[in-house]
Amino acid sequence: MAQLAASTALAPALRAPADPERRAMLVFIVPAVIYLLLLSVFPFIYSVYLSLHDAKLTQMARKKFVGFENYVDLLTDPLFLKSIQNTAVLTVGSIALEVILAFFCAKVFLSLKENRTGQVMRSMAILPMMITPICVGLIFGYILNPTLGIANYLLSGVGIDGPSWFGDPAWALPTVIAINVWQWTPFMMLLMLAGLVSIPSSLYEAAELEGAKWHHVARWIELPAIRDVILIGIILRVIDNLKLFDIVYVTTRGGRSDATELVTFFTYRQQFQFFKVGYGSAAAVIILLISILVTTIAVKYLRRMQK
Amino acid sequence: MTNQNVGFKLLAAAFITFIFTAPILWMVLSAFKTINDIYAIPPVWIPDFTYLDNFKLLLSENWEFLLNSVIVTLGATALCMIFALPAAFGLVNFRFRGQEFLADWILSTRMMPPIAAAVPIFIVFNTLGMLDTLPALILVYAGFNLPFAVWVSMSFFRNIPKEVIEAARVEGCTWFQTFRLVALPLAKSGIATVATFVFIFAWNELLLSLFLTSREAKTFPVVISSFSTVTKTYWELISAATIIQILPPVIFTLLMQRHIVSGLTMGAVKN
CATH class of the missing domain: 1.10.3720.10 (MetI-like)
Structure with a gap:
């Protein structure tokens, strides 16, 4: 997934924080990237996870794994x-x-x-x-x-x-x-x-x-x-x-x-x-x-x- | 062009302008009508502009939600720019592997439909006990506008000649000093443009606020949408609220029209 690859692109910068050039990169760019990861990649993964469950927002503790059942239902749901x-x-x-x-x-x-x-x-x-x-x-x-x-x-x-x-x-x-x-x-x-x-x-x-x-x-x-x-x-x-x-x-x-x-x-x-x-x-x-x-x-x- | 030709063109332009402004104007006029006049058929064309009861009623019950909107919008704009500007500067001036890819990825998150992230965001803020709070809205609004702010700010930082940045570096400025003392002042007007856009986007937002707030932290658009219920629609409140709600975008459009095309196309098209 494109989103996941973004974090690997930054990996070199993360490895060498001692070099001041790289430290600048970290300080300038990484906060925004983390912000966006939290707001786009995390919800995406979490949505995929939820989509494989039978879950109610009001009773999240009682969710049940159902595999691709939701997708099958969805693609046959006339609405x-x-x-x-x-x-x-x-x-x-x-x-x-x-x-x-x-x-x-x-x-x-x-x-x-x-x-x-x-x-x-x-x-x-x-x-x-x-x-x-x-x-x-x-x-x-x-x-x-x-x-x-x-x-x-x-x-x-x-x-x-x-x-x-x-x-x-x-x-x-x-x-x-x-x-x-x-x-x-x-x-x-x-x-x-x-x-x-x-x-x-x-x-x-x-x-x-x-x-x-x-x-x-x-x-x-x-x-x-x-x-x-x-x-x-x-x-x-x-x-x-x-x-x-x-x-x-x-x-x-x-x-x-x-x-x-x-x-x-x-x-x-x-x-x-x-x-x-x-x-x-x-x-x-x-x-x-x-x-x-x-x-x-x-x-x-x-x-x-x-x- | 002949005079007659110009006359015809002006007539066509007037017609187009009428189509795109008359609906707005009609709603604006209704804000000054009594409930009876709003329901009157044939319509009351020109209301008594000294009749301000709709505004009084609206604001006496909802001023704190208007205030919420102002706080959330300003807070989100500020937070968004604090994260976006250094990132944009870095993406333009640093050389590292995967740089283009990272910029593209940031842009692509802009296109994500907010509804696709709704439940995870809801659950996280629920767990943190932050549902129905202004900080939650500020965090989310700032985040959703971050890709836009980064990408468009990049185009302004790119306009600063490379030599200027290099000169600052040779003179011994750290990256932070170069950013703060050289780049920010030079990109000032561009940054103001980006911030104004973020302000308007956050101001206009409904969906995220709809499920993240319930009572205390409701923003003005949520309140306006609640005036239209299944059983009754409060047109007198809606029309008064609409005037207040659309005032910032209208002023923005009239003042910043030169920047609108480039802003809405992420800097791809210049006027």
Whole structure:
């Protein structure tokens, strides 16, 4: 495991504390490494251990070794499979929409980059992404509330009978995706702007002289320039979506017929509502394995970009 | 660009800005409405901004949780930076085997979903008798932000010319002196940026506080989430609390927008 190997990488430094150079390394780096080992490697090993047991959070002393039974149960648990499916739909759906919408938003603000009003509007349009996620959930819980929400009031004004956004199983997941897209499109847009401003204007002028249409420009000039930043954005957003919890926690709480049950939420409920920590830990281990996979790719790209 | 073209672009920009700000604004307006006005259909568009009862009610019962949030966030930020800065400095300036690997590993821990560590952390703090205490939250929040702080601080330390560090060493500075007297002052603004990010991340956190606290040490986000129950949702309290809760991130976004992209991409993308 990558985590375990980290401690062996430090072994030479640990062996020779007498040398002042090495002592400095110890004092500077080791505390942070130990901190992170305690917070990531230890919980991981402990989760694996728990996942092989039938254990209740309220009666930890009476846990019983059951081997891989939790994993077998989990992979045949319709709710868990549903939560994986929902998480996949959420991740793919949100990111696809974010990339497309962000591209158009970025184009608009790029063309206004010298315009004072445009700059002010851009700084306001990026507000959603740093706002506390539970507040984002509640803001939309309020707007989309079937009885007092303004969304359905406005819809009724044009003769549409608005659905119960979070209550209707058909609408719940799309609604959560829409909220997610609302919060994170500005991030993707800023990423793309960072890539787009690096395109020299001579390229645009040359394209214009050649009589290129807008989609030629997008395909042959703009997309190549922002490919790397889009990739980084997508990787980071995949990782974010695997962790998504807050928005669902304050809006649907899993939803009727589990329409918005996500892996994080599933795990949270098993562990802290039903106290089934063995079962929940098995789910946690599976989430971790998935995110280690994504992370390996992510780290490679982030390192390459930083240089 | 022709004037007409600019006009059209501004209109499009205004539309985009409206989409991304109007929902926030709508919640903000409701904080100044009476309960009746919140439930009124058709809606009350402009409230009486002198009506502050929602804030009074909210803070009279929950000010200590807001204080918890402030203490935990500040404490976690400070603790996180104390561990992160020397590590980042060391990872940039020391030469040792496995250096790149160690840095990558630190970054990879950033990606770990907190829920995967939840039960072990819970059990440890339970054993230590530290559940529902502020120090437990500070320790956990600092730890979860450590990878971010190390990695992004590294990019700022890397910007300091190698010659400057070497000169300090040749002059007889110990590594500690080089760090404190040379590197820290030169990376000052970068460090401030990192610390502000950590502050916002800790401020916004819900999940960890949700299971590590129950009564005394609840943070403000946990309190806000408790206003929405299965039977009743207290929108008047939620809207007032939302204003207070989102104020730091909003100010942060407006002031630090130049750094947001590079911060959120771990320094991979520069503005």
